[in-house]
Amino acid sequence: MDLSNGLPRKELSVWLALLLIALALPSFSPPYVVLSVTSIYMYVTLAVSWTIFCAPTGYVSLATATFFGIGIYVLALLGKTLPLPLVIFLGGVASLFLGILVGLICLRLSGFYFAVFTFGLSELIRNSVLWWEHNITGTVGRWIPSGSAGKVYYSMLIVVTITVITSYLIGRSKYGLALKGIGESEEASEHIGINVTLHRIGLFAVSCFFMGMAGAAMGTKFSYIDPNSAFSPLISFTPVLMSLFGGVGKGYGPILGAFILTFISELLLSRFPYFYTLIYGIIFIVVILFMPKGLAGVLTRTEQA
Amino acid sequence: MRLILDVIISGLIQGAIYGLIAAGLNLQYGVARVLNVAHGEFVMVGAFWTYSMYTIFGCDPLLSVIIFSPISLFIGYLLYKSLFQYIRKSSETAEMFEGNSMLVSFGLLYVIQNLALLWWGTRTMAYSYFCSPLNFLGVTFEANRVLALFIGAAVMAGFYFFLRNARLGKAIRAAAESPTSAELSGIDIHKVLGLCFGLGATLACVAGGLISMMNEISASMGFPYLIIALVVVVLGGLGNILGSFLGGLLLGLVTTVVMYWQPELTLIASYLIFTLVLLVRPQGIFGR
Amino acid sequence: MGFLEGNKVSKHFGGLAAILDLDFRVDQGGIIGLIGPNGAGKTTLLNLISGSLPPSSGEIRFKGEVISGLKPHLICKKGIARTFQSVKLFGNITVFQNIFLASVYGGARDFRKFDCKKRIEELLEFSGIASKSGVLARDLRIVEQKLVELTRALATQPDLLLLDEVIAGLNPAEIALACKMIKQISDRGITIIMVEHVMSVIMSMSDRIIVLNHGEKIADGSPEEISKDRKVIETYLGEDAPC
Numbered sequence: 164m165d166l167s168n169g170l171p172r173k174e175l176s177v178w179l180a181l182l183l184i185a186l187a188l189p190s191f192s193p194p195y196v197v198l199s200v201t202s203i204y205m206y207v208t209l210a211v212s213w214t215i216f217c218a219p220t221g222y223v224s225l226a227t228a229t230f231f232g233i234g235i236y237v238l239a240l241l242g243k244t245l246p247l248p249l250v251i252f253l254g255g256v257a258s259l260f261l262g263i264l265v266g267l268i269c270l271r272l273s274g275f276y277f278a279v280f281t282f283g284l285s286e287l288i289r290n291s292v293l294w295w296e297h298n299i300t301g302t303v304g305r306w307i308p309s310g311s312a313g314k315v316y317y318s319m320l321i322v323v324t325i326t327v328i329t330s331y332l333i334g335r336s337k338y339g340l341a342l343k344g345i346g347e348s349e350e351a352s353e354h355i356g357i358n359v360t361l362h363r364i365g366l367f368a369v370s371c372f373f374m375g376m377a378g379a380a381m382g383t384k385f386s387y388i389d390p391n392s393a394f395s396p397l398i399s400f401t402p403v404l405m406s407l408f409g410g411v412g413k414g415y416g417p418i419l420g421a422f423i424l425t426f427i428s429e430l431l432l433s434r435f436p437y438f439y440t441l442i443y444g445i446i447f448i449v450v451i452l453f454m455p456k457g458l459a460g461v462l463t464r465t466e467q468a
Numbered sequence: 469m470r471l472i473l474d475v476i477i478s479g480l481i482q483g484a485i486y487g488l489i490a491a492g493l494n495l496q497y498g499v500a501r502v503l504n505v506a507h508g509e510f511v512m513v514g515a516f517w518t519y520s521m522y523t524i525f526g527c528d529p530l531l532s533v534i535i536f537s538p539i540s541l542f543i544g545y546l547l548y549k550s551l552f553q554y555i556r557k558s559s560e561t562a563e564m565f566e567g568n569s570m571l572v573s574f575g576l577l578y579v580i581q582n583l584a585l586l587w588w589g590t591r592t593m594a595y596s597y598f599c600s601p602l603n604f605l606g607v608t609f610e611a612n613r614v615l616a617l618f619i620g621a622a623v624m625a626g627f628y629f630f631l632r633n634a635r636l637g638k639a640i641r642a643a644a645e646s647p648t649s650a651e652l653s654g655i656d657i658h659k660v661l662g663l664c665f666g667l668g669a670t671l672a673c674v675a676g677g678l679i680s681m682m683n684e685i686s687a688s689m690g691f692p693y694l695i696i697a698l699v700v701v702v703l704g705g706l707g708n709i710l711g712s713f714l715g716g717l718l719l720g721l722v723t724t725v726v727m728y729w730q731p732e733l734t735l736i737a738s739y740l741i742f743t744l745v746l747l748v749r750p751q752g753i754f755g756r
Numbered sequence: 757m758g759f760l761e762g763n764k765v766s767k768h769f770g771g772l773a774a775i776l777d778l779d780f781r782v783d784q785g786g787i788i789g790l791i792g793p794n795g796a797g798k799t800t801l802l803n804l805i806s807g808s809l810p811p812s813s814g815e816i817r818f819k820g821e822v823i824s825g826l827k828p829h830l831i832c833k834k835g836i837a838r839t840f841q842s843v844k845l846f847g848n849i850t851v852f853q854n855i856f857l858a859s860v861y862g863g864a865r866d867f868r869k870f871d872c873k874k875r876i877e878e879l880l881e882f883s884g885i886a887s888k889s890g891v892l893a894r895d896l897r898i899v900e901q902k903l904v905e906l907t908r909a910l911a912t913q914p915d916l917l918l919l920d921e922v923i924a925g926l927n928p929a930e931i932a933l934a935c936k937m938i939k940q941i942s943d944r945g946i947t948i949i950m951v952e953h954v955m956s957v958i959m960s961m962s963d964r965i966i967v968l969n970h971g972e973k974i975a976d977g978s979p980e981e982i983s984k985d986r987k988v989i990e991t992y993l994g995e996d997a998p999c
Contacts, residue, residue: 337856337857337860337861340849340853340856340857341857341861343846343848343849344846344849344854344857347845347846347847347848348844348845348846350808350828350840350844351840351844351845351846352857353807353808353827353828353829353832354806354807354808354828354829354832354837354838354909355829355832355837355857355858355861355862355908355909355911355912356829356832356833356858356861356862356863356912357829357857357861357862358827358829359829
């Protein structure tokens, strides 16, 4: 049932055009551009999957790195024996199940506590895997069956497209509406028949699924992976920054935020390697001060003006 | 016996540092509601300031700490008044304020760390101060470590009495409990919150100074201390300053014990305690 | 088999007993008033029935099944709906969407999407707020918000409707409107338990009244019996005199 306005034809054609350009990109761009764009796809996927759960519920999850890292490890373990698409799918599945487990444990925590718990859990897992590899398996890190730049690019493109489409469909479905209701009043939602716990865990699991797929797809870019890179806290923080920067009020916010921030950081990294974080930090502060609702907030206001 | 004493005292020294840093973060988040992820960077700045003053001017670290305490208080106050108060006024909801102020502090983190890297480079540095061996309660320590313990304890005690008895301290506690009631009873809430933020920064800098006396420092040392501060704040209870001091001591003891037993498990132990406390008693061991 | 029964129901908060050893029985049909001084435990009782809170001891049965301890969404699906003392609408979505959620999640299992829009429009007509269908819930006046919350509860097709101080904050004209609606809902066969402080309304609308004080039932009978009950009069001495 059409709960909100359907996607107007103009917007749809813009997205289709972008998709066509994306499909053709490797044929007319140098390899470093392809790699950069692949990174952008990764961050878009992470930002959008983070937003799928955290925007309607108001939670801040800092465990993205864990679910992403699991995807990479699934690739490391199964990449040689199974075809890539299946491995990517399984990476998502593994993260999904862990997501359900984590959700069951900690979704009853509120705001600040949920955020720090997910962060603590993420770091606990990272350090535990590190310790395990150090002491039990003897080697830190694993070799990964790697793929060509083109293979990584198209894998990531498929993942990001599926993620964005799913996010859009959820937003327009009755589940998306129920989640908005849960965000506003959990008690009222329960009393009209919505199983709040199930919805939250389900949504969290979906979010983790895409993070896992992103990990498995991205993993083929590296030939070697260790717990510190796979589960790096930076992978948890960056999508949060990007989503809030782009604005979580609108669907395209995280996509825009991820795109622009990744682009800026790649640009700054190559031009000003010594001042990179300084300039990044200043831009960040200025944007948050003057655009508290993110870029999407500004665009909405200019639309209405 | 000597080993036990060694572990306990080492743990308390470590814990005193943790307590100071955590209390600082608790003032900033528990009261002023700013989750300052750049808190660790203030520790680093304090450490480097002390280091520079000693190596360049030969200035006694304790004197440095005394000098920069009011400076860091002022800078912290300014930061709050310029950045965070602005965000508070322009945020529609409390969640937006907390989210945006956290993001701004992320920006601060990047800026401060980059500046530190530019100024001091990536190498680790250290200086020797007061490191003759001292026999304390039967165990030998470097004198600077014992000194750090006493100063840390003194600052904690002093601050605790300040909160209890001084007018400003009581205003802070009032603001921590209920900002709106505090405002209604005539307290200039923004001044108090600004001071809280400044005091938090000062505690971090003092801790940094003490750390520099004992350990090596580097431009990237801040972040791990932020994490520890978070763990201790949760252990001690959000908004409970005394809880942060006690929690810090507790964590210091536990991590030191683990370090003597199985050094590789130190971080894991911290995170394990952290997650368990959150699941079992999220308001903290000492929290209400 | 009783419709709604409570057996030695208690609810403690810390050391305080909000409800103590309460037995109650409600038959299907009609309007039951639930009154008592502030702090008597009226809202707590509604919370126990609707599932917001589990009882500390005792049992509540609905249509023969034990519902105490179940989560609210399950109790909703069994046929109990409620409104809240302070309106809990989903402010950032439209009136229609508020009702839609209740329909889809709380309605009967054999519900079809095709019927959904029609049914919701019918409900909106019934409540008189059809014109506000596309308005964001937070942009409504208080009386309209209460009507939306009432309609939302109705959308879950309940057999039992719990109303918690629906008419608080309404002017006389709005109160008359609300009372008319409640009567119409009752005429449709839905049993209603309403908590109210305005005596005249309770007396005129209820078929039966239960009076609580300090978490215990002190009277249970027709409005006439209640108005003559000495214990009730004593309880209210100094407060609103029963009319």
